[in-house]
Amino acid sequence: MASRGGIMVTGTNGADFEHREKIAIQYQLSALNKSRLKYCVFFHHVLFIVMVAKLSADILDKLDIFILEIEELQIPTPLWWEYIWCLSLLLSFLALAAIKRNNITNLRRYMYGIVFLGFGPLLYCLVYYCGDVWRYLTKDEDEDISEMDIELWQGYPYGLLWYAFIFLASQVHFFQLYFCTSLLKAWRARGALRKAD
Structure with a gap:
């Protein structure tokens, strides 16, 4: 052991600690991707809050609760895909449990759930509003939006607003799948090393 002014082992200058302090790459990747997946789950929750805010008018109508401020927004009635997408939030608890225990099976279930829910x-929303978005993007400069056969909300094309949501949500889901795949690779590498020992 090398210390200031103390006894030093012959043949070393005190810099030989570097070879002993290295952590195996699969453990580093696992910790890094767990952290990144947690951030993705957080952003998934933020998008869920945005979706619930959009669905709030319909939910309050079904509960027979009247709030004037929400009714004045004239939020369009939701489609079934919006509620199905909200179910994908439940999968985040599966992911958090999987990364806590390094459970490959639950992480795979989470990945399949993200693909389907x-x-x-x-994808359904993308196809459903494709016509409205195309008509809006290809309109003439002098053509008035209100005269076109496009659904509007607060003066904005409704389909284009959904496309912005799709853009953000698909990025979050893509990164969730990417980090899950990286975690699976790291966990398999660790398992292979254990079998080799």
């Missing part, structure tokens, strides 16, 4: 409804 996350990307599936978003």
